[in-house]
Amino acid sequence: MRLQPVLLLLLPCASRALPGGESETALAAVEKRAEELSALNRTIWTAAEVGLVETKSSAALAQFLSRNGFAVRAGVAGMPTAFVAEAGSGKPVIGILAEFDALPGMSQKALPRREPLESGAPGHACGHSLFGVASAAAAVAAREALGGGPGTIRLYGTPAEETGIGKLYMAREGLFEDCDAVLTWHARDRSASDFFSTKAVVSAKFRFRGRAAHASASPAEGRSALDAVELMNVGANYMREHVPEDARIHYVITDGGGQPNVVPPAAEVWYYVRADSFAEVERLFARLLDVARGAALMTGTEASHEVESECHEVLVNRPLAERIHANLTRVGPPAFSEEERTFARQSQSDLGGSFEKSLADSIEPLPADPGKMKSSTDVGEVSWRVPVGALQVACYTFGAPGHSWQVVACGGMTIGEKGMLVAAKTLALTAVDLVRDPALREAARQDFVRRRGSSPLRSLVPEGRKAPKAIR
Numbered sequence: 270m271r272l273q274p275v276l277l278l279l280l281p282c283a284s285r286a287l288p289g290g291e292s293e294t295a296l297a298a299v300e301k302r303a304e305e306l307s308a309l310n311r312t313i314w315t316a317a318e319v320g321l322v323e324t325k326s327s328a329a330l331a332q333f334l335s336r337n338g339f340a341v342r343a344g345v346a347g348m349p350t351a352f353v354a355e356a357g358s359g360k361p362v363i364g365i366l367a368e369f370d371a372l373p374g375m376s377q378k379a380l381p382r383r384e385p386l387e388s389g390a391p392g393h394a395c396g397h398s399l400f401g402v403a404s405a406a407a408a409v410a411a412r413e414a415l416g417g418g419p420g421t422i423r424l425y426g427t428p429a430e431e432t433g434i435g436k437l438y439m440a441r442e443g444l445f446e447d448c449d450a451v452l453t454w455h456a457r458d459r460s461a462s463d464f465f466s467t468k469a470v471v472s473a474k475f476r477f478r479g480r481a482a483h484a485s486a487s488p489a490e491g492r493s494a495l496d497a498v499e500l501m502n503v504g505a506n507y508m509r510e511h512v513p514e515d516a517r518i519h520y521v522i523t524d525g526g527g528q529p530n531v532v533p534p535a536a537e538v539w540y541y542v543r544a545d546s547f548a549e550v551e552r553l554f555a556r557l558l559d560v561a562r563g564a565a566l567m568t569g570t571e572a573s574h575e576v577e578s579e580c581h582e583v584l585v586n587r588p589l590a591e592r593i594h595a596n597l598t599r600v601g602p603p604a605f606s607e608e609e610r611t612f613a614r615q616s617q618s619d620l621g622g623s624f625e626k627s628l629a630d631s632i633e634p635l636p637a638d639p640g641k642m643k644s645s646t647d648v649g650e651v652s653w654r655v656p657v658g659a660l661q662v663a664c665y666t667f668g669a670p671g672h673s674w675q676v677v678a679c680g681g682m683t684i685g686e687k688g689m690l691v692a693a694k695t696l697a698l699t700a701v702d703l704v705r706d707p708a709l710r711e712a713a714r715q716d717f718v719r720r721r722g723s724s725p726l727r728s729l730v731p732e733g734r735k736a737p738k739a740i741r
């Protein structure tokens with residue numbers, strides 16, 4: 270959506286200098302901690318903990334914030350690794366999101382070739398070790414730059430992003446309600462103000478109950494829950510032809526029974542349903558419930574389902590995107606060395622295709638209209654409650670997909686950490702801007718209200734449902 274020219278005139282000038290050298294203080298506050306931030310990243314990168322059990326990673330970030338004058342509330346929203354760290358007081362309240370969960374089976378050394386650190390172990394294939402550290406550093410730097418002045422900087426330690434759990438349950442507890450704006454970022458293969466929406470998603474587990482029996486001696490007595498799972502999947506796969514093009518339906522069978530000579534009395538299949546809007550996800554999910562009912566009817570079993578998490582599509586925010594673009598331009602993209610370029614070039618060898626560069630060393634222009642990513646994030650849940658501004662910074666091999674070993678490798682060495690410092694500085698400048706510039710906050714709020722509309726936020730997760738204790 271394009272801004273009206275008159276609104277453009279009302280927006281604060283993107284290059285407006287902060288008073289009293291605050292921006293220099295913020296930049297220096299990150300730079301002087303560069304070694305400490307690298308060590309913190311290596312701790313989280315090596316620990317590589319998956320969602321809801323990120324004990325060491327969460328504690329390392331909370332301790333860093335606590336050492337730097339932040340009051341930490343750990344274990345919020347019923348999740349031991351979720352925390353809120355706050356410094357300063359009163360309005361405005363500016364939030365910064367930090368993620369720190371790793372992905373199962375993605376262990377990888379910081380080398381330009383595929384080589385696990387520990388075979389089968391998790392790894393930071395989404396760059397969340399860098400994410401957590403840069404966000405915490407930005408919070409500390411912003412608070413340092415603001416001195417004792419009014420305004421609150423709040424860092425949200427958000428676990429289990431990879432299954433869309435952390436921010437959803439934190440948001441449902443109302444933890445974002447008093448924020449004037451929230452900032453976030455993500456490691457990518459290029460640097461840009463992140464003016465992208467995402468797909469909405471719902472995650473649900475379908476369980477079938479049948480009747481056990483000897484599969485050979487008395488099959489007529491059995492009712493197979495696994496049959497129901499298989500027929501549900503057949504139904505969903507036929508449904509695929511008759512869904513909008515933006516829809517995505519994927520599943521894994523998480524319980525298919527014990528062994529072949531027992532008719533499985535219980536079985537479970539885990540589905541994600543995605544589309545460009547949450548409204549479309551709701552429509553598709555209602556049809557999938559019918560498919561599950563049909564499978565139960567055909568097999569003489571009983572179906573039930575549990576919606577564990579959901580993410581709305583991200584609502585972009587133009588004024589925040591413009592300010593982030595201006596601040597990223599001021600900080601500049603990561604300056605990679607020849608050695609780092611060689612590392613990245615070697616790591617491109619198993620990607621297929623040819624690449625015009627090994628690492629992105631420029632800043633992408635800010636597009637006039639928001640782009641659309643085909644993935645989902647629980648940042649969407651925050652963005653429907655308060656204005657959210659987002660950033661992406663080149664932290665790994667150009668052309669490498671997310672969730673690849675190249676992302677893990679670069680995140681455990683200087684390539685990722687250079688990007689991490691750029692992110693920390695850009696977010697710190699933007700947080701200080703948001704505290705000092707009421708016109709920016711107001712422009713962000715107006716843009717949020719216009720895109721958000723006034724209808725109540727819808728949810729497929731039952732009222733009162735608590736965060737799960739584990740991913741599976």
Ligand SMILES: [Zn+2]
Pocket residue numbers: 395396397430455
């Ligand atoms: Zn991620």
